[in-house]
Each structure stands twice: as C-alpha cells, then as structure tokens.
Amino acid sequence: MIVAKAVVAIAIGAAAFAPIGLSAEPALPKAAVVRVDFDSSKILASRADGEAGVIGRVVSANDPVRVASISKLVTAIAVMRLVDQGRVDLDRDISEYLGFQIRNPAFPDQNITLRQLITHTSGVRDKIDYLIPLDGRIEAVMANPAAWDSRYRPGSYFSYANLNSPIIAATIEAATGERFDKLVAKNVLAPLKIDACFNWGEGCSPDRRAQAVTLLRTNGDLARDPAIKGQDPCPVLAAADGSCDLRRYPLGKNGSSFSPQGGLRISADDLAKVGQLLLNGGRPLLSSKAFAEMSRVQWRFNGINGDDDQGYFKAYGLGVHIHEDSAGALWIGHVGEAYALRAGLWVNPATRKGFAQYVTMVPAETPIGHCLDACP
Numbered sequence: 001m002i003v004a005k006a007v008v009a010i011a012i013g014a015a016a017f018a019p020i021g022l023s024a025e026p027a028l029p030k031a032a033v034v035r036v037d038f039d040s041s042k043i044l045a046s047r048a049d050g051e052a053g054v055i056g057r058v059v060s061a062n063d064p065v066r067v068a069s070i071s072k073l074v075t076a077i078a079v080m081r082l083v084d085q086g087r088v089d090l091d092r093d094i095s096e097y098l099g100f101q102i103r104n105p106a107f108p109d110q111n112i113t114l115r116q117l118i119t120h121t122s123g124v125r126d127k128i129d130y131l132i133p134l135d136g137r138i139e140a141v142m143a144n145p146a147a148w149d150s151r152y153r154p155g156s157y158f159s160y161a162n163l164n165s166p167i168i169a170a171t172i173e174a175a176t177g178e179r180f181d182k183l184v185a186k187n188v189l190a191p192l193k194i195d196a197c198f199n200w201g202e203g204c205s206p207d208r209r210a211q212a213v214t215l216l217r218t219n220g221d222l223a224r225d226p227a228i229k230g231q232d233p234c235p236v237l238a239a240a241d242g243s244c245d246l247r248r249y250p251l252g253k254n255g256s257s258f259s260p261q262g263g264l265r266i267s268a269d270d271l272a273k274v275g276q277l278l279l280n281g282g283r284p285l286l287s288s289k290a291f292a293e294m295s296r297v298q299w300r301f302n303g304i305n306g307d308d309d310q311g312y313f314k315a316y317g318l319g320v321h322i323h324e325d326s327a328g329a330l331w332i333g334h335v336g337e338a339y340a341l342r343a344g345l346w347v348n349p350a351t352r353k354g355f356a357q358y359v360t361m362v363p364a365e366t367p368i369g370h371c372l373d374a375c376p
Contacts, residue, residue: 036272088175113155165255168260262338301315
C-alpha cells in the first residue's frame with residue numbers, strides 16, 4: 001500500500017505535525033453522506049454532508065462517485081433498449097453474437113443467454129479475476145473451468161457474480177459494433193441528460209473527472225479515483241505490457257475494461273433520473289413491455305434455488321434488485337458496495353417515490369446491508 005498512501009498524502013494534504021517525540025495520526029477527511037429523495041418528476045429533498053475524499057473539499061449531490069453495483073442496473077437498461085430495438089434477444093445463445101462459444105464445461109449442451117447473465121443464473125462464478133487487461137480476451141477467461149459452477153445447469157440456480165457483466169458487455173458490443181461505454185452513453189445517459197460514464201469513458205463532460213469523489217478506506221488509504229485535475233492517465237486496467245491505448249481494446253472480445261459491473265461514475269442527482277425512469281415505467285427510454293420484463297421477478301429464493309447470501313438476495317429481476325423493507329413495503333432498484341462505499345438506489349412503486357444515497361469510508365467489518373432502511 002506504499003503507493004496508495006503516497007497518492008493519498010498528496011490528495012488530502014500533509015498531516016498535522018506532532019511535537020518532537022510524539023506521534024500523531026494523520027488527519028483524514030470526513031466521510032461523505034449523500035442522499036437525494038425524488039418522486040416521478042422532481043427532486044424532493046437533498047442532503048450532502050462531509051467531504052469528497054479530500055480535506056476541505058465539501059461533497060455535493062452533484063459530484064460523480066463510483067457507485068459500484070448500481071452500475072449493473074444501468075447496464076441492464078442499456079440491454080433492454082437493445083431488446084426494444086430488436087438488436088439482441090434475451091434468450092438467444094450469446095455464442096452466436098460473440099463468434100466464439102461460451103459454455104459451462106459441465107453442461108456443454110446448454111446455451112448461455114443474456115437473461116441468465118443479467119439474472120445471475122448463468123452458472124458463472126467470481127472464483128477468478130473478472131478484471132481483464134485492456135488487450136485481454138473474455139474467451140480465454142471463460143475457458144477456465146474455475147469460472148463456472150459445475151453443480152447446477154445454467155438457468156436453474158442464482159448466485160450473484162460480477163463476472164457476468166463483462167460477458168454481457170462483450171455480447172452487446174458484438175451485436176452492435178459499438179464500444180460498451182459509448183453504447184450506454186448514447187442509449188441511456190445522453191437521452192436522460194445524465195453527465196456520467198463508465199470508467200471515465202464516453203458520457204462524462206470534459207471537466208467531470210476533476211469533480212469526482214475520491215474513495216478512501218477508513219485508514220486513509222486510496223481506494224479509487226485520486227484527486228487530480230483533468231483525466232486519469234489510464235482509467236482502465238492497462239494492457240499486459242503496461243500500455244493504455246484504448247484503440248487496443250478488442251470490440252466484442254473483452255467486455256471488462258469499462259467495468260460494466262461497477263465502474264459507473266455518476267452523481268446522486270443523476271442517479272435520481274435513473275430512479276425516475278423506474279417510477280415512470282421505463283419512460284422515456286423503454287417500452288412498457290421491456291420495462292415489465294425487466295422489473296418483474298425473474299428469480300425468487302425458495303430455499304434451495306440459489307445462494308441468498310444470508311437473506312441479502314430474496315428476489316431479482318433483469319439487473320434489478322427486488323426487496324421488502326422492514327415494514328413489508330416493496331422496493332426495486334440496486335445496491336452498491338465496493339472500495340469502502342455503500343450505496344443504494346431504490347424506488348417504491350406504490351408511493352411513487354424513491355431515493356439515491358451513498359456513504360464513503362465505511363469500515364470493512366460493517367455488516368452488509370441494502371442502504372434501504374439504513375445506510376450503511
């Protein structure tokens with residue numbers, strides 16, 4: 001962590017000096033606590049407390065932050081737009097799009113589909129690294145038997161896995177001939193007037209990177225997005241030789257570089273626009289049919305048909321987390337948890353209200369939660 005600590009020292013400023021002979025803990029920023037409440041058409045309330053990972057820089061609800069797995073919801077919206085356009089089929093063998101075969105070695109006769117990937121029922125597991133170098137290939141990654149669960153036929157068992165997302169991204173790239181970040185920006189972010197992007201790719205305005213919330217761990221170590229001006233020298237995982245020329249990104253062959261599973265940088269204000277789309281039945285982007293398919297329960301835990309992660313997952317749609325709160329009210333949206341951040345985007349279809357919220361610098365030992373009743 002020596003490099004990370006050096007970067008953080010630059011980012012947050014030098015620690016206060018203690019008298020000779022005494023030691024002192026370095027000063028740390030205050031954790032950011034941000035929440036935006038909304039209904040189907042407007043912001044109802046906004047709260048932003050703490051600092052944006054830098055001492056003295058007050059956080060705002062308009063600052064972009066890496067929202068972790070809430071990214072999967074936006075990726076799913078992009079897929080459903082393509083379904084509406086007739087460019088992809090949720091139940092078609094993805095190998096037909098990719099040009100190479102993706103199979104669970106234990107079930108070589110079973111197709112793998114976008115529906116299975118988006119609902120985490122594909123049999124894909126996070127037992128290997130799902131971050132692929134810029135010049136890497138998803139075909140090679142998925143040829144590793146460790147990437148699969150050999151016990152359950154694809155489509156029959158839920159187990160949440162980040163590795164599904166790069167396969168989704170590669171599939172829709174192959175189907176459209178467009179790079180994942182550009183595809184999402186054109187089909188989702190720009191129409192909603194959202195200033196956001198995956199891994200600082202297409203969709204963010206030129207100065208957006210400098211406004212990012214730096215994610216720190218509780219001891220001050222850098223987790224993601226150091227405070228800098230301009231753009232990251234390499235916002236994706238570099239190629240095997242250390243280079244970072246995005247022209248080397250193999251369209252429809254990688255899927256990982258723009259982190260479709262968790263790399264969305266978006267503000268709480270803009271997350272509210274995604275929530276409003278959910279409250280408005282997918283409008284203005286999705287047909288009523290596509291939204292109904294996306295938001296309906298595709299999998300519900302019955303005690304034996306999945307890994308519910310000790311009650312964390314009870315039901316899931318197409319990239320949509322479906323959950324009941326402590327009072328029994330139904331909510332749809334998605335959670336995010338990574339790099340000491342906890343986040344949630346949730347809407348209540350009955351009350352037609354929702355909220356987006358996140359907290360930074362959350363201790364690693366904090367129990368998992370949905371950022372629904374409480375955050376973290």
